[in-house]
Amino acid sequence: LGLGALVIIGLDLFSLGANVDVGHTDPTAGFDHPAALAYLQKNAGINRLEVTTDVWHLWQPDTALLNGLYDAWGLYNPLTLADTTRYWGQVWPRSSVSYNLLGIKYIIAGKAGPPADGDIVPVFDADPDINIYLNRQALPRALFVAHATVVNSHAAAWDVLKSPGFNPVTTVILEAQAGLPKTDTSPPAEPPAYDIALLQYEPRTVTVGLTASAAGYLFLSDAYYPGWQATVDGRPAALYRANYAFRAVPVPAGAHTVQFRFKPVSWTVGLTITLLTLAGLLGFWGIVRWARGGAPPAAGVRRGGL
Numbered sequence: 001l002g003l004g005a006l007v008i009i010g011l012d013l014f015s016l017g018a019n020v021d022v023g024h025t026d027p028t029a030g031f032d033h034p035a036a037l038a039y040l041q042k043n044a045g046i047n048r049l050e051v052t053t054d055v056w057h058l059w060q061p062d063t064a065l066l067n068g069l070y071d072a073w074g075l076y077n078p079l080t081l082a083d084t085t086r087y088w089g090q091v092w093p094r095s096s097v098s099y100n101l102l103g104i105k106y107i108i109a110g111k112a113g114p115p116a117d118g119d120i121v122p123v124f125d126a127d128p129d130i131n132i133y134l135n136r137q138a139l140p141r142a143l144f145v146a147h148a149t150v151v152n153s154h155a156a157a158w159d160v161l162k163s164p165g166f167n168p169v170t171t172v173i174l175e176a177q178a179g180l181p182k183t184d185t186s187p188p189a190e191p192p193a194y195d196i197a198l199l200q201y202e203p204r205t206v207t208v209g210l211t212a213s214a215a216g217y218l219f220l221s222d223a224y225y226p227g228w229q230a231t232v233d234g235r236p237a238a239l240y241r242a243n244y245a246f247r248a249v250p251v252p253a254g255a256h257t258v259q260f261r262f263k264p265v266s267w268t269v270g271l272t273i274t275l276l277t278l279a280g281l282l283g284f285w286g287i288v289r290w291a292r293g294g295a296p297p298a299a300g301v302r303r304g305g306l
Contacts, residue, residue, distance in 0.1 A: 030060035036127040037067050040106060046141050046201050047105035048072045054110045058129040072104050083245040084223050090162070094118030095137065098161065101168050101243065103141040103221050107133040139221075142208055144194040144251075145172040146216035147187040152176050157244045172217050172248050174240045192216060192253075204262040211255040217248040218258050227264025232256050 040049065048070045051059055061076035063069075073088065074080075091099040094107075095118040107120060114120040114133040124132035149171055151157050157173050160166055166173070170187045174180060192214035200207035210218055219242055230239040230249045233256050242248030249258055 027060075030058060031063050031066065033059065033063070033127055033130065036108075036124060036130060036132060037063070037069075039124045039126075039132060040069055041067065044069055044106055046070055046103075046198060047138065048103050048141070049106050049108060050104045050135075051108045053108065053115065054112075055108055055130050058110075059108055072102050081223055081225065081245075087245045092117070094120065094135065097166060097168060100135070100137045100139050101221055103138055105135055105138040107135060109133060139168065140196070141221050142196050142198065143169065143219045143221075144192070144196060144210060144212050144216055145170065145219055145248075146192050146214055147171045148174050148217060148248075150174050150176055150180060154241075154244070157241075161244050168219070168243060172219050173243050174217075174248065177240070179238060180240065188214075199257070200259075206260040208258045209255075210251055210258055212251065212253055215250070215252045217242070218251050219243070219246065219248045220260065221246050222260075223247075225262075227262050227266070229261050229263050231259045231261070234259075 049064055050072050051061065051064070052073060061071070061073070064071035065075055074084075087098070091102065093099070094104075094115055099118070106123075107115060108130055109115060111125070111129075111131055114122055114131075119136045120133045121136065122131055123134045145168070147170055149160060151160060151173060152175075154175060157175050160173050170191055192212055194210065194212040194216075196218075197209040198207075199209050206220065206222070208218060208220070217240075221243075224239075224241040224245060224247050228239060228247065230237045230247075232249065232251055237249050237251075237258070239260070240248045240250075247260065249260075251258060
């Protein structure tokens with residue numbers, strides 16, 4: 001049986017690897033773009049990059065992640081969120097509102113020239129393999145919007161988002177939930193004056209300074225996901241799913257600090273269960289040790305004598 005198991009395991013491993021495409025080029029070469037990366041690290045900030053062009057054989061998909069930059073597709077991983085995956089599949093062309101709402105300021109592409117489906121111009125060509133192009137229609141990652149359109153379902157939010165008249169600079173799409181007014185009014189004739197300063201941007205915490213002349217919504221083009229919480233000036237604030245896949249927080253007029261923090265309840269529940277389980281195991285181990293230490297000696301064994 002043991003020999004049979006070894007034969008089966010061997011056949012399984014060899015059949016799995018038989019058709020693997022083994023290359024003879026250095027796979028790390030696609031990460032080696034020092035001049036281009038230095039340019040992006042100096043100029044990109046939190047603006048996103050797009051690399052889904054003709055350069056995947058020259059620019060490794062996770063290059064941005066390894067160098068503190070932000071790729072629109074994020075981590076190259078099959079475990080993607082349904083809403084953001086659907087959104088990304090429908091953003092084209094690059095001149096569309098949906099594409100520019102993602103804050104994609106720079107596009108990595110080949111030497112043949114910029115993509116032709118947007119207001120895109122070359123800004124860097126000192127790399128031997130790729131060029132960097134500037135998308136002049138890109139919107140900021142954080143926007144302040146005074147007007148909201150409230151819809152009754154997730155599907156309805158998608159329909160409004162894809163409608164020709166939607167303008168994310170003046171309107172944010174919110175999905176009806178408890179505490180959210182279900183009324184819709186016309187956008188103000190003049191957008192309110194506002195100023196946004198990014199104070200902190202980390203994987204689990206984003207802090208934004210906002211000064212606005214009127215009440216409205218701070219929109220952040222980061223994925224909406226259960227576990228994200230928001231505060232305004234340190235006090236809990238509502239966090240809405242906005243523009244189908246992103247986040248928005250209502251903010252009154254004036255100067256405020258808005259913070260997004262990822263604190264999922266599932267993590268707290270899991271940690272509590274883990275600690276209780278560990279405490280139970282330690283307690284059980286202690287009881288067993290105590291019981292064995294107080295048990296009478298085995299038959300035929302005398303204590304304290306020869």
